[in-house]
Amino acid sequence: MPDSPPPGELFHFPSGLPGFEQHHDFILSRRAGLDPLVFLDSRHGQGPGFIAVPVEVLDPHYLLRLDEAAAAELLLSPGAYTAAGSRFLAFALLTCIPNEPPTANLFAPVVLNPASGTGAQVLQLDSGYPVVHPVREGASCS
Template identity: 30%
Template sequence: MMDIKTKNFGLVSYNEEDVLHFEEGIPGFEGLKSFILLSIEEFTPFKWLQSLDDTDIAFVIVDPKAIIKDYKVELDEETVKLLDIKDLNHILVFAIVVIPSEIEKMTANLKAPIIINAENNKGMQILLDNDDYMIKHPILKELKNADT
């Protein structure tokens, strides 16, 4: 077990095999290559992609299917190769969430999801060639509807 002191969650313990590797970083944060996924029950369906390179940075993420039930990701050959994906059933897909001071204006980036190969913990953010998905998709209404 290893420990890091995070800005948002205090001291967090994790196993080395839980570290996610983003070779290219995340656009705008190219220097951040190592992350862990944090799940905190009272914040479901949200999770955090906590940087190990800069412990002040954690991205709020959500499974896009919590927002749009039939959300689909089509991976191109380059992404499959870069993440060394052997089985599409072993990928995790997340959308980065932006939570402004006016929480009702919360959005998720459905156009550029985070893709993680759960078999080898390689991850990257991709840009989908699908005009149905927006970079700033309002999500509060969809999340409330999913609860009912």
């Protein structure tokens, strides 16, 4: 995968995100001192915003599978990919509730293709990756 996402880069999600299908444009950004966290915010002010982390931070051996439909949306080739050497970015969305341990969604990573400016949330069917994956003990949201 590329070393780092450019700050404030716009990505178009043709299908939106599950639960937010009407939102198609998101801005990926980073904030000083908060690496490896990234922020994915709807281009429109009233839309959803998410905190995310590269999947390889949580699982260095994470295997991402792109089926034909997802690959077509992302303008990539279908197949199975590890983080090393891939042309896209893959992030797990974090669920961050005050006073509760944060969790990461490894089942449905957000995949971004910087070359095409497109994104999709790609469900990893039959992968065994959980929707709720505990983030490292000691890490907290507040």
